[in-house]
Amino acid sequence: MRKSLSLLLMLWVGLLVGCGSADMGSVTGTVTLDGKPLAKALLRFEPVNGERASMGETDDNGEYKLEYSLQKSGARVGEHKVTITTAAEPYPDPDSGEYLPARPELLPKKYNIDSELRKTVKGGRNTINFELSSEGDVHQPDYDDQDQ
Amino acid sequence: MTAGRPVLALQKWVTRSYVQFCTSWSPAFLVSVSFFFLQEDLTVSKSRQSTRGFTLVELLVVIAIIGILVGLLLPAVQAAREAARRMQCSNNLKQLGLAALNYEAAHKRFPMGHAHRGHLDPAGGRGGTAFFWSALILPFIEASNVYNEFDFRFPVFNNNNPTTWGNRNNEVCKTLLPWARCPSDIAPPTRRWGGAVHKAEIATTSYMANGGSFYNSLSTNERTRADYANGMSFRQSGIRIADDTDGTSNTIMYSERTWRVTRDSNLYGMINQARGYAQGRTSHGHNQGIYEMNPAPIGTWGSLQTAASSLHTGGCNFAFVDGSVHFISENIHHTYRGTKAQGGFNGVRSDPFDVANEGAGYGTYQRLWSRNDGWTISEEF
Numbered sequence: 001m002r003k004s005l006s007l008l009l010m011l012w013v014g015l016l017v018g019c020g021s022a023d024m025g026s027v028t029g030t031v032t033l034d035g036k037p038l039a040k041a042l043l044r045f046e047p048v049n050g051e052r053a054s055m056g057e058t059d060d061n062g063e064y065k066l067e068y069s070l071q072k073s074g075a076r077v078g079e080h081k082v083t084i085t086t087a088a089e090p091y092p093d094p095d096s097g098e099y100l101p102a103r104p105e106l107l108p109k110k111y112n113i114d115s116e117l118r119k120t121v122k123g124g125r126n127t128i129n130f131e132l133s134s135e136g137d138v139h140q141p142d143y144d145d146q147d148q
Numbered sequence: 149m150t151a152g153r154p155v156l157a158l159q160k161w162v163t164r165s166y167v168q169f170c171t172s173w174s175p176a177f178l179v180s181v182s183f184f185f186l187q188e189d190l191t192v193s194k195s196r197q198s199t200r201g202f203t204l205v206e207l208l209v210v211i212a213i214i215g216i217l218v219g220l221l222l223p224a225v226q227a228a229r230e231a232a233r234r235m236q237c238s239n240n241l242k243q244l245g246l247a248a249l250n251y252e253a254a255h256k257r258f259p260m261g262h263a264h265r266g267h268l269d270p271a272g273g274r275g276g277t278a279f280f281w282s283a284l285i286l287p288f289i290e291a292s293n294v295y296n297e298f299d300f301r302f303p304v305f306n307n308n309n310p311t312t313w314g315n316r317n318n319e320v321c322k323t324l325l326p327w328a329r330c331p332s333d334i335a336p337p338t339r340r341w342g343g344a345v346h347k348a349e350i351a352t353t354s355y356m357a358n359g360g361s362f363y364n365s366l367s368t369n370e371r372t373r374a375d376y377a378n379g380m381s382f383r384q385s386g387i388r389i390a391d392d393t394d395g396t397s398n399t400i401m402y403s404e405r406t407w408r409v410t411r412d413s414n415l416y417g418m419i420n421q422a423r424g425y426a427q428g429r430t431s432h433g434h435n436q437g438i439y440e441m442n443p444a445p446i447g448t449w450g451s452l453q454t455a456a457s458s459l460h461t462g463g464c465n466f467a468f469v470d471g472s473v474h475f476i477s478e479n480i481h482h483t484y485r486g487t488k489a490q491g492g493f494n495g496v497r498s499d500p501f502d503v504a505n506e507g508a509g510y511g512t513y514q515r516l517w518s519r520n521d522g523w524t525i526s527e528e529f
Contacts, residue, residue, distance in 0.1 A: 042446075044484075052479055057446045067444030069478055070409065070457060091453075 025121045026074040027054070027066040029128040031084065033106065037062025038086070038132070040103065045080040045119070052076065075121045082117040084130065087141050108136030230461060233331040237354070237404070237458070238465045238473045240327045244355055244402045245467035247289040248281075252389055259284040261357055261366070261381035262430040263417075277303045278419035280433035281357050281381050282328070294323050304417030305341075305348040321350045321416050328415050330354035332459040335407035339414065352407070353415040357381035358400045359434030359454065361517035366430040366454075378518045380469060383430045389469075392519045396470035399519045403435045403456040404464045409445045410453045437517025441478040466516075476516075476529050483511035 027045070031038045039060045046053040054075035056064035066075045087105040110116060111132060119128050251259050259281040277300060286295035297320040298304075305318045324337050328351065335352040359366045360379030367383060380387050380401055392399050405413050418432040431454050439455035441464055446452075458464040463477045502509035507523040515523050 046484065050481070050483075052440060052482070053484060055444065055446055067446055069440075070406075070442040070444055070459070071461070073444070 023077050023123075024068065024072070024074045025077050025123050025126050027056070027121055027126045027128055029064060029126075029130065031058050031062045031064060031130045031132065033132045034134055035131075038106070040088075041084050041086050041107070042088075043130075044083045045075050045121070046083070047076045048079045048081055048118075051078075053080075075126075077121055077123050079118060079120050081115060082119050082130075083112045083115045084117070084132070085112040089141075105138055105140050106134065107132060107138070108134065109139045110136050113139050227461075230332065234460045234465065234475070237330040237332060237460070238475065240330065241355065241402055241404075241465050241467035241473045242471070243289055243327050244285070245469075245471040245473065247285045248401055248469075249471055250288040251285050254288075257386045257388055258380055259357075261359065261379075261385045261434060262383045264384040276384075276419075277301075277417075278429070279304050279417040280414065282353060282355075282433060283416045289327065291325055294320060294325070297323075298416075303419050305350060305419060318348055321348065324351050325415065328353040328355060330404055330406075330458065330465075333404075333406050334459065335413060339412070341418075350418075351415040352413050353433075354404055354406065354413065354458075355402050356405045356413070356433060356435040356454075356456075357402055358517055358519075359430070359436045361437035361514040361521075363436070363438050365436060366434055378520055379434070379436070380519055381434060387519070392469055394515070394519055394521060397468055397472065398516065398525055399469045400437075400466050400516050401469045402467040404458040404466075405435055405455075406457045406459050408459065409443060409455065409457045412453065437514045438484075440482050440484070441476070441480070441513070469519075474529065476513075480513045480529055481511045481527055482513040483509050 031041050031043070037058075037060070039058055039062060041058045041062075041064075043056045043058070043064055043066070044053055045055075045066060052068065054066040054068045056066040058064045065073065067073045068075060084107055085105060086103060086107055088103040090102045091100055105112070117130075121128075248258055251257075260279075261281050262276070263279045264276040279298075279300065283295070283298060283304065286292065297316070299316050302317055305321045322338055329335065333354040335354065337351065338349045339352050340347045340349050358379040359382050360377060362378065365377050365379055365382060367377070377385070379385075380392070380399065389396065407413065412432055414432045418429040420429045434454060435456045436454040437456075439452050441455065442457045443452045443455045456464045456466070460475070462479075463475055465473060465475050467473050501507060501518075501521050501523070507515075507521075510521065510523060512525055512527045512529065515521055515525050516529065
């Protein structure tokens with residue numbers, strides 16, 4: 001009896017240990033621009049060691065959650081270079097087929113093209129908030145040759 | 149142990165625990181089982197009765213073992229089914245790869261990616277019948293009957309006024325072909341496009357041609373620049389096998405795209421009457437190497453529509469120009485160069501292949517998409 005009990009406990013501990021993933025962490029947070037929540041901003045976390053990047057998009061409350069791939073969320077553990085942009089090219093809406101207008105870039109270059117944002121993701125849950133200011137040069141993409 | 153209410157409650161509790169286990173909450177179930185052992189140890193040892201039949205402990209142990217076995221078996225069955233679907237998918241890609249090679253043998257060119265000339269405005273660079281490569285290879289993949297039904301003088305379909313021209317093509321476009329769908333994909337059989345009144349209905353597909361490794365590599369208007377049109381198929385393309393200077397075993401020909409990421413994929417062709425006919429919709433039949441494989445469906449659709457994606461676990465199937473099919477992990481080395489809308493993050497557009505750094509910033513994945521980058525592929529893929 002004691003033997004089978006300890007056996008079961010060992011199995012249970014083994015199962016619990018097997019559940020954790022060490023090299024990924026979940027990341028959520030809020031993005032604000034001049035104190036107001038920023039909607040539809042696209043965040044990209046690129047690990048500085050060249051591993052696969054994660055992306056997230058803010059909702060109307062400025063909240064985002066990072067997605068790693070089609071079937072996994074979160075981001076690689078370690079230091080990341082972060083780029084944030086609000087620009088989007090015109091593209092036909094998948095449901096109606098009508099072209100959606102291009103969205104302008106609201107954020108200065110220092111957050112996207114020349115980003116110096118560096119954030120560290122740890123294992124487990126991370127909350128990483130961004131308080132951005134609109135001061136600085138803005139790079140506005142042009143879509144003259146946009147004909148994908 | 150006395151019969152009656154405690155046993156009834158126990159039975160209920162055991163059933164509940166079992167259900168919880170089956171919904172993959174096994175640790176909690178095992179805790180409760182081990183807890184029970186403890187209780188049994190204390191109570192049974194005091195008043196041991198010898199009756200025939202199973203004791204509660206034996207029953208629980210059997211249930212626990214069955215639960216563990218089921219818990220192990222169910223994912224295995226799912227994985228086996230997915231493996232079979234992946235095999236079917238790679239077979240489809242093999243057929244497509246061979247069809248492209250047979251097309252090349254007959255025409256000395258790989259099939260045109262997107263027909264941009266002919267019909268309406270041939271001089272102005274706009275217009276075109278907008279047939280994809282997937283319509284042109286039909287005779288080489290045992291679909292001559294569908295090919296012969298198409299009227300190639302007219303656009304692939306007309307979603308504004310089907311009664312004037314192209315109405316026959318509108319009907320042919322609904323034809324479903326078994327090799328055009330990956331069994332794991334969730335795309336509907338056909339896709340509706342067009343205005344509120346007349347909607348054209350086109351069969352969907354899971355397979356896309358290699359449209360190059362850069363953001364604008366599908367267009368023809370800047371072909372002189374090295375960072376454009378380096379794929380095997382693009383708008384009005386006519387790539388010879390000699391143009392694939394990287395070697396046919398190092399260049400992707402066809403790849404997958406799942407409906408979950410993009411919600412657009414067309415067999416036969418894609419046209420857009422409002423924005424210059426063939427122009428602007430080449431991406432509905434081509435993938436590009438600019439984005440990582442299997443992206444999560446976030447951001448604008450335009451920013452990830454051309455990424456190779458599938459619902460297979462951890463990667464995608466690829467047909468190469470030499471006809472071989474490989475399953476490549478989604479964690480393959482990839483360097484992101486950014487779209488124009490995203491400001492070209494990391495993008496050194498004047499030096500697209502990163503020649504100055506000996507190609508360090510040009511990932512293995514992009515090297516597979518590009519037919520003429522000149523870099524070696526050191527990583528096993």
